[in-house]
Amino acid sequence: MKQILLNTENLSKSFSTGGALQHVLKNINLELYKGDFTVIMGASGAGKSTLLYALSGMDTPSLGTISFDNQVISDLTSDGLAVFRRKHCGFVFQQIYLIDGMSLMDNVLSAGLVANNDRKALILRARELFQAVGISEETQKKFPGQISGGEAQRVGIVRALINSPEIVFADEPTGALNSKTGLDVLNTLTKFNETGQSIVMVTHDMRSARRGNRILYLKDGSILGECHLGKYVHKDEKRHEKLSAFLLEMGW
Amino acid sequence: MGKNFLLIRSNLRKTKGQTASILALILLSAFMLNIWLMLAMDYKQNFDRYHNRLNAEHVAFAINGDSDKMKPFLSETLEKDKRTDSFFIDRCLFMVGSFDYNGGEVNMEFIILEKQAALTRPIGKTELIENSRYTSGIYLPMIYKTGDIDIGKPIDIMIGNQTINYTVCGFFNNLMAGSHNCGMCTLLLTEDKYQELKSIGCAPEAAFVSVKINDKTEGEDFEATLKNALSAKYPNARMRSTSYSLVSSSRYISQMICSAVVSAMAFFVLLIALVVIASGIINYIQENMEKLGALKAIGYTSRQLTCSLLFQFSSIALIASSVGAALSYCLFPAINDMMISQTGIPYKIYFLPAPFFITLAIIIGTVAFAVWLPSRKIRDIDPVAALRGGIQTHSFKRNHIPLEGTQIPLQPALALKASLSGIRQNIIVCITMLVLSLIVVFSALMVKNVIFDITPFLNLIVGETADSCINITADAEDRFLKDMAKDKRIEKIYLYNSLEINHIGGTSLTATLCDDFSKVNNQMVCFKGRFPKYDNEIAIAAKYAKENNLEIGDEIALSVGGRQAGYLISGFTQITNNLGKDCLLTREGYQKLGTLQSLSSISIWRTM
Ligand SMILES: Nc1ncnc2c1ncn2[C@@H]1O[C@H](COP(=O)(O)OP(=O)(O)OP(=O)(O)O)[C@@H](O)[C@H]1O
Numbered sequence: 001m002k003q004i005l006l007n008t009e010n011l012s013k014s015f016s017t018g019g020a021l022q023h024v025l026k027n028i029n030l031e032l033y034k035g036d037f038t039v040i041m042g043a044s045g046a047g048k049s050t051l052l053y054a055l056s057g058m059d060t061p062s063l064g065t066i067s068f069d070n071q072v073i074s075d076l077t078s079d080g081l082a083v084f085r086r087k088h089c090g091f092v093f094q095q096i097y098l099i100d101g102m103s104l105m106d107n108v109l110s111a112g113l114v115a116n117n118d119r120k121a122l123i124l125r126a127r128e129l130f131q132a133v134g135i136s137e138e139t140q141k142k143f144p145g146q147i148s149g150g151e152a153q154r155v156g157i158v159r160a161l162i163n164s165p166e167i168v169f170a171d172e173p174t175g176a177l178n179s180k181t182g183l184d185v186l187n188t189l190t191k192f193n194e195t196g197q198s199i200v201m202v203t204h205d206m207r208s209a210r211r212g213n214r215i216l217y218l219k220d221g222s223i224l225g226e227c228h229l230g231k232y233v234h235k236d237e238k239r240h241e242k243l244s245a246f247l248l249e250m251g252w
Numbered sequence: 253m254g255k256n257f258l259l260i261r262s263n264l265r266k267t268k269g270q271t272a273s274i275l276a277l278i279l280l281s282a283f284m285l286n287i288w289l290m291l292a293m294d295y296k297q298n299f300d301r302y303h304n305r306l307n308a309e310h311v312a313f314a315i316n317g318d319s320d321k322m323k324p325f326l327s328e329t330l331e332k333d334k335r336t337d338s339f340f341i342d343r344c345l346f347m348v349g350s351f352d353y354n355g356g357e358v359n360m361e362f363i364i365l366e367k368q369a370a371l372t373r374p375i376g377k378t379e380l381i382e383n384s385r386y387t388s389g390i391y392l393p394m395i396y397k398t399g400d401i402d403i404g405k406p407i408d409i410m411i412g413n414q415t416i417n418y419t420v421c422g423f424f425n426n427l428m429a430g431s432h433n434c435g436m437c438t439l440l441l442t443e444d445k446y447q448e449l450k451s452i453g454c455a456p457e458a459a460f461v462s463v464k465i466n467d468k469t470e471g472e473d474f475e476a477t478l479k480n481a482l483s484a485k486y487p488n489a490r491m492r493s494t495s496y497s498l499v500s501s502s503r504y505i506s507q508m509i510c511s512a513v514v515s516a517m518a519f520f521v522l523l524i525a526l527v528v529i530a531s532g533i534i535n536y537i538q539e540n541m542e543k544l545g546a547l548k549a550i551g552y553t554s555r556q557l558t559c560s561l562l563f564q565f566s567s568i569a570l571i572a573s574s575v576g577a578a579l580s581y582c583l584f585p586a587i588n589d590m591m592i593s594q595t596g597i598p599y600k601i602y603f604l605p606a607p608f609f610i611t612l613a614i615i616i617g618t619v620a621f622a623v624w625l626p627s628r629k630i631r632d633i634d635p636v637a638a639l640r641g642g643i644q645t646h647s648f649k650r651n652h653i654p655l656e657g658t659q660i661p662l663q664p665a666l667a668l669k670a671s672l673s674g675i676r677q678n679i680i681v682c683i684t685m686l687v688l689s690l691i692v693v694f695s696a697l698m699v700k701n702v703i704f705d706i707t708p709f710l711n712l713i714v715g716e717t718a719d720s721c722i723n724i725t726a727d728a729e730d731r732f733l734k735d736m737a738k739d740k741r742i743e744k745i746y747l748y749n750s751l752e753i754n755h756i757g758g759t760s761l762t763a764t765l766c767d768d769f770s771k772v773n774n775q776m777v778c779f780k781g782r783f784p785k786y787d788n789e790i791a792i793a794a795k796y797a798k799e800n801n802l803e804i805g806d807e808i809a810l811s812v813g814g815r816q817a818g819y820l821i822s823g824f825t826q827i828t829n830n831l832g833k834d835c836l837l838t839r840e841g842y843q844k845l846g847t848l849q850s851l852s853s854i855s856i857w858r859t860m
């Protein structure tokens with residue numbers, strides 16, 4: 001029996017644009033489990049990012065509740081949510097928004113120090129993570145203006161993991177990368193998932209989706225279906241076929 | 253703390269120039285603030301410290317006559333008054349006189365005391381600052397020590413109608429009568445010289461009375477009632493008095509002016525620093541909307557982001573203002589020398605914690621406010637909108653000077669576009685430049701008026717500076733004026749006297765008489781109404797009028813030695829000498845009260 005990390009009850013989100021109310025998320029009841037690599041797929045405009053922002057406490061739902069470890073987070077204030085995020089969540093965005101006046105190491109530390117004051121331990125962990133994503137000590141001293149997009153995305157992953165979050169949220173982390181550097185990033189995420197890290201990732205791309213063990217398909221703000229793939233194995237043809245069939249069924 | 257440090261270091265890396273200018277501005281401002289606070293908070297206190305040490309009086313007065321005979325009445329009058337704390341009655345020689353000083357002339361009422369007696373008075377003590385082996389001669393207030401007036405050197409002192417040569421034996425300090433701005437000035441003579449002057453007879457004997465009262469703020473009222481009592485008893489005796497508030501404020505005029513000027517400049521500079529800081533923050537937030545949003549997304553609260561800015565600028569302010577305040581101690585000795593040459597009261601510089609910490613508090617407080625105000629904008633940054641790229645980092649609300657529709661050539665059109673789209677920054681730069689140039693002009697004028705050409709400054713505080721000033725006895729006036737009328741070099745000439753009269757129902761006033769006020773250079777002295785023209789008119793100081801609810805057109809009664817006459821108020825003057833207890837009368841007007849016996853001054857302006 002898997003442990004529930006996050007669950008939603010009747011989660012709805014609507015925006016009013018020019019007077020008209022647009023229902024982007026409709027009555028979503030969802031449970032996310034510890035240790036899972038959950039992938040959210042769906043057409044453009046289906047509400048994937050909106051769901052991710054709601055789950056990660058970056059945005060508040062219009063209706064319904066979200067609980068993390070059986071604690072309701074959907075009624076926290078914006079500063080309360082910020083504290084929740086810094087304690088429990090890590091983020092990898094499509095764009096990385098590194099702070100350009102700081103070295104890569106300092107970028108990571110500044111995210112770590114916001115939650116944890118043990119600078120020595122943080123530096124050790126940052127070195128470990130940097131090594132795991134393949135960024136050398138030389139590169140760690142560089143500034144964001146001096147590195148490639150793939151390197152930036154991997155720094156983003158290090159920054160997301162520095163506080164050992166219970167869950168990492170990633171919104172199209174490979175969206176802006178070419179296939180080679182995208183692969184590096186996916187390998188990194190998979191590696192961390194194998195050590196028990198829970199991950200929720202939004203993607204458009206089948207090659208990325210294949211990494212997850214649980215695929216959710218979102219359509220018009222509701223979860224249309226889901227598919228379980230089991231533990232990721234490299235060059236697993238069956239896995240690929242199963243995912244293709246699922247997506248076909250969903251109308252991908 | 254650590255995350256603040258990282259954020260701050262990254263901010264500083266990007267804004268080195270701005271940080272340097274903020275540092276410099278705050279340093280300058282702290283420098284001046286500390287000087288101002290030292291002058292304002294401690295400098296005048298020094299007067300009170302001295303006052304205590306010399307057990308100085310709150311009201312001092314001299315009245316011509318035999319002190320032994322007057323003593324019973326004086327004691328009785330003083331003892332009767334509940335405000336009196338203690339008093340001391342002494343004999344002195346009391347006469348107007350003058351001596352050369354610093355290229356000009358000191359001309360005032362001298363209270364001449366025997367040295368030993370002066371040093372041992374229980375109230376209103378005199379303190380010797382410099383003594384010497386000379387045993388026969390004169391001691392002068394320390395303010396008069398110059399190259400020409402120094403120990404061992406001879407000095408000619410005119411007392412009444414006699415010029416007497418003395419050897420300078422030393423210098424002393426006396427709080428209530430130790431300078432030319434106290435209303436009267438003590439001189440000490442050695443025993444032999446005192447007896448000699450007494451026998452010459454040019455300086456009549458007088459009683460010199462020092463009174464301490466319970467509440468020093470009542471000094472002026474006390475002085476007024478005392479004068480009324482004395483002039484009723486001795487209508488013909490010449491009198492002169494002075495009080496704590498008059499002396500303490502007039503000895504510290506330069507300190508007051510200096511601290512006003514310095515504080516104004518300090519606050520100007522601080523204002524610029526604050527504008528630079530606030531505009532820097534507005535800029536920073538605008539340019540980093542997305543990054544700030546991303547920081548919020550990874551868990552920074554708005555308060556943490558604001559705090560890191562507060563922390564950054566407060567540390568800059570703390571460092572710069574400590575250095576600035578510390579540096580002000582380097583300049584303070586020079587200011588102190590300047591001040592002492594006017595107050596005549598020595599001041600020892602020491603570290604003053606209160607001004608120092610108040611300076612830091614003012615600067616850090618205002619800087620924190622200037623940071624906090626614009627950084628409230630951080631609260632409005634929505635992390636989701638930032639991540640979606642939905643925040644506009646610049647407001648391209650308007651396309652200024654559309655190129656398709658303009659006749660302006662490309663280069664100026666682009667320049668205009670750039671300056672219009674950054675209009676906010678440009679306005680701030682404009683304001684900064686404006687305030688800066690204001691300060692520069694202000695300081696340049698101050699320097700010019702106070703250091704290079706002090707005529708306008710002197711006109712401001714002392715009124716008129718003639719080319720020559722001559723004292724003349726009443727009986728020689730007519731002949732002298734006739735002679736002068738023949739002299740082609742003379743542009744204008746007028747007579748004036750300064751004496752005391754009593755306002756019935758008020759206090760005693762210093763009256764300045766002039767034969768014709770239309771000749772006075774600074775016609776602005778009378779800023780409301782006009783100078784007295786006829787013998788029933790009077791102009792009074794606006795301050796005194798306000799305090800006594802007097803209006804132009806009111807009639808007031810004046811008396812001198814028992815004679816009384818009414819006058820119409822024709823105007824208000826800006827004169828604040830003698831704490832505003834001042835009025836102007838025509839010579840004819842005064843003649844209704846008494847005849848002019850003492851010396852008149854004649855001011856002469858030469859044609860150039
Ligand atoms: N702040 C907002 N105001 C109004 N409408 C919004 C807002 N944010 C999102 N939407 C709408 O919600 C819908 C879902 O947006 P969302 O970004 O979640 O889609 P998505 O599934 O992530 O699409 P994509 O794959 O293109 O990233 C869109 O139609 C969008 O227009």
Ligand SMILES: [Mg+2]
Pocket residue numbers: 048049050
């Ligand atoms: Mg999206």
